[in-house]
Amino acid sequence: MSIAGTDIKTEEKYISLFKDNLGHLNVITSEEVANEREAGIRIFEEKGIPNRKVENYKYTNLNPQFERDYACDFEHEVFNQNLSEVFNCNVEDLDAITVYLINGWYYRKNQVSESLPKGVLMGSFAEFSKSHPDIFKAHYNKYAKNEEDSLVALNTAFAQDGFFLYIPKGVVVEKPIQIVNIMKSSEDFMAFPRNLVVLEENAQAKIMVCEHTLSDNKFLVNGVTEAYIDKNAVFDLYSIQNQHNLTTNISSVFIKQKQNSNILTHNLTLHTGVTRNNVYVHMDDEHCESKVYGLFVSDKSQHVDNFSFIDHAKPNCYSEELFKGVLDDTATGAFAGKIMVRPDAQKTNAFQKNDNLLLTDTAKMNTKPMLEIYADDVKCSHGATVGQLDEKSMFYLRSRGIGKDEARILLMYAFAYEVVEKIRVEAVREQIRGLVEQVFRGELNKCNSCALCGQDASGKGYTCM
Amino acid sequence: MLEIKNLHAKIDDKEILRGINLTIKPGEVHAIMGPNGSGKSTLSSVLAGSEVFEVSEGSATFYGKDLLEMPAEDRAREGLFYSFQYPVEIPGVSMVNFMRTAVNEHRKYNNEKPYSASEFLKLMREKKKLVEIDSNLTNRSVNEGFSGGEKKKNEIFQMAMLQPKISILDETDSGLDIDALRIVANGVNKLKSEDNATVVITHYQRLLDYIVPDYVHVLYKGRIVMSAGKELALELEEKGYDWIKKQFED
Ligand SMILES: Nc1ncnc2c1ncn2[C@@H]1O[C@H](COP(=O)(O)OP(=O)(O)OP(=O)(O)O)[C@@H](O)[C@H]1O
Ligand SMILES: [Mg+2]
Numbered sequence: 001m002s003i004a005g006t007d008i009k010t011e012e013k014y015i016s017l018f019k020d021n022l023g024h025l026n027v028i029t030s031e032e033v034a035n036e037r038e039a040g041i042r043i044f045e046e047k048g049i050p051n052r053k054v055e056n057y058k059y060t061n062l063n064p065q066f067e068r069d070y071a072c073d074f075e076h077e078v079f080n081q082n083l084s085e086v087f088n089c090n091v092e093d094l095d096a097i098t099v100y101l102i103n104g105w106y107y108r109k110n111q112v113s114e115s116l117p118k119g120v121l122m123g124s125f126a127e128f129s130k131s132h133p134d135i136f137k138a139h140y141n142k143y144a145k146n147e148e149d150s151l152v153a154l155n156t157a158f159a160q161d162g163f164f165l166y167i168p169k170g171v172v173v174e175k176p177i178q179i180v181n182i183m184k185s186s187e188d189f190m191a192f193p194r195n196l197v198v199l200e201e202n203a204q205a206k207i208m209v210c211e212h213t214l215s216d217n218k219f220l221v222n223g224v225t226e227a228y229i230d231k232n233a234v235f236d237l238y239s240i241q242n243q244h245n246l247t248t249n250i251s252s253v254f255i256k257q258k259q260n261s262n263i264l265t266h267n268l269t270l271h272t273g274v275t276r277n278n279v280y281v282h283m284d285d286e287h288c289e290s291k292v293y294g295l296f297v298s299d300k301s302q303h304v305d306n307f308s309f310i311d312h313a314k315p316n317c318y319s320e321e322l323f324k325g326v327l328d329d330t331a332t333g334a335f336a337g338k339i340m341v342r343p344d345a346q347k348t349n350a351f352q353k354n355d356n357l358l359l360t361d362t363a364k365m366n367t368k369p370m371l372e373i374y375a376d377d378v379k380c381s382h383g384a385t386v387g388q389l390d391e392k393s394m395f396y397l398r399s400r401g402i403g404k405d406e407a408r409i410l411l412m413y414a415f416a417y418e419v420v421e422k423i424r425v426e427a428v429r430e431q432i433r434g435l436v437e438q439v440f441r442g443e444l445n446k447c448n449s450c451a452l453c454g455q456d457a458s459g460k461g462y463t464c465m
Numbered sequence: 466m467l468e469i470k471n472l473h474a475k476i477d478d479k480e481i482l483r484g485i486n487l488t489i490k491p492g493e494v495h496a497i498m499g500p501n502g503s504g505k506s507t508l509s510s511v512l513a514g515s516e517v518f519e520v521s522e523g524s525a526t527f528y529g530k531d532l533l534e535m536p537a538e539d540r541a542r543e544g545l546f547y548s549f550q551y552p553v554e555i556p557g558v559s560m561v562n563f564m565r566t567a568v569n570e571h572r573k574y575n576n577e578k579p580y581s582a583s584e585f586l587k588l589m590r591e592k593k594k595l596v597e598i599d600s601n602l603t604n605r606s607v608n609e610g611f612s613g614g615e616k617k618k619n620e621i622f623q624m625a626m627l628q629p630k631i632s633i634l635d636e637t638d639s640g641l642d643i644d645a646l647r648i649v650a651n652g653v654n655k656l657k658s659e660d661n662a663t664v665v666i667t668h669y670q671r672l673l674d675y676i677v678p679d680y681v682h683v684l685y686k687g688r689i690v691m692s693a694g695k696e697l698a699l700e701l702e703e704k705g706y707d708w709i710k711k712q713f714e715d
Contacts, residue, residue: 395517396555397563399513399538401541402538402563402566403570406570410555413557414557414606
């Protein structure tokens, strides 16, 4: 049996899953969503699951994750328990508008309408695709790069639900919107959440997405978020991932920016099995500003791969990227940052930095900047470092009576600090500071955010923070 | 309190300390002088527990306990303080967090309850006044962007916070203007008592006008080659080290 033979088999599994369930897939979504499916599955069929020969997936082979068998929920078997009884998010103290997703499905008992300004639409992607087809016609699947990534195309083929957010012109949602997605199942499970965000001119919103796992099954989450950020709008997207290590989380974010808009994305991977984050920012107008950040902390055999693509399509835009990773044990990580400066895009400012801290000799990090610059009047810089804890700092701290473990924690936190401070919503920043410190202290498992916590996980082949 | 016997230390097979003998009693002030590269900082950091150097021979005991067996943090908790010649900048670790952790780890070691936030801040205010250190320094990350003089002042502030039994001040005077020198020296003198001792490493007599030593030692090529009273410092200031170097060329 050849390797190619098994590869084909894996992909065929997904193609037949698609064919067998097409009817179900379309029951709850509108035509706008349904019409994109065929093209999606065709691209997937043609390109297959990315292997290491695919340049953008060089350091992450997802084939083993896709080869496994997972159950799916295309009919949305309603989650009957009362959510608050089984789940408490670590960030619960946050003064936020909180909604829940279960296995990528918008939880139908969410109650939010009163706390939102007039005209704001927030709710189920599926439901809004039917009630507001005009918005979906204008924006759905317009920014996701299906051609660039077969897994995004696969999401388009299977997309059914997720969150939908629409902020009308000039409206500012002051409070952060917290979206908690909980994966919970009685068997190994796969989901394709699809989210759509539209900020009209001069609107503002900040979203915090928290990803959790609540049962000890293998999960494969392949999610896509599209965001359209119109003129002068300001948008923040913080994704906090705290999932057990049987999880494979693929998250792709596509942001389209118009003139003078300002966006920030931040991927905080605090615990996972295998994670791939894609951030695509398309600055399609002048004077856009984008800040793309990430922090991951991993140990044991976790793997985190951050990929970004900043497309400077028009002049006078500014982009800033900072990704940091802390790797312990045999954790592996990758960063690839593509910056495209199109011929038109004079006076571009694009800065990229990736710093990594390896705590052991067995942890590994691959980092790769990819700059393509076709304009001449630009300011671009990039830099990457991979280092260990600084011995001199370590000695300095210890010479003041601070024990080795505590000194390590202080220095790990000091390393992460710069990127945590980039969070520009103060309440969120405070929360994340605390969470990151807990991760470094190995104390995050004291939460109830994960069904595995409190159980004796040792020897069962999974870990929880 | 501190007894160093025949201490040898090396790095990459290069022997830097070649048999140091030194005894320090409570209440004493010792000055260590000597040309550049003679091993003054090496001696200090070996005593403080640096793992960069390998102790190949000899012993050092602190109140009878084997100092060389202890990890750096325990030496500090036992009451040894090393004011670095080149204090380290640690961006991202705030001074407050750093000091609170240090003070409370000391207290834990001595079976004392950790300070509450308000107790700690009170202590901090008190000590800040003592060494006349500006709040805008203690509100920053550890030594980050501090001038040379500010770093030295910060070392003395930390010393005041930790109240050690023995302090080794490695060129605490370098980089200080005359006012700062006076403040730092005053700080050291205010912290002095019958029970604690000070080791001052310096190239200049000036500091010793303020912190008056009981003994002055000359360290040269990894050995203490001469010890005398405070008048030796004046003599060295005047004549330099050549006459000593000549005697101990080997
Ligand atoms: N990390 C190191 N690696 C190699 N050699 C070192 C190291 N640290 C110190 N040395 C060497 O050890 C010797 C003594 O250095 P040390 O810093 O102790 O001198 P010092 O007396 O403090 O000098 P100064 O008056 O300039 O501060 C020097 O020859 C120095 O080059
Ligand atoms: Mg020195």
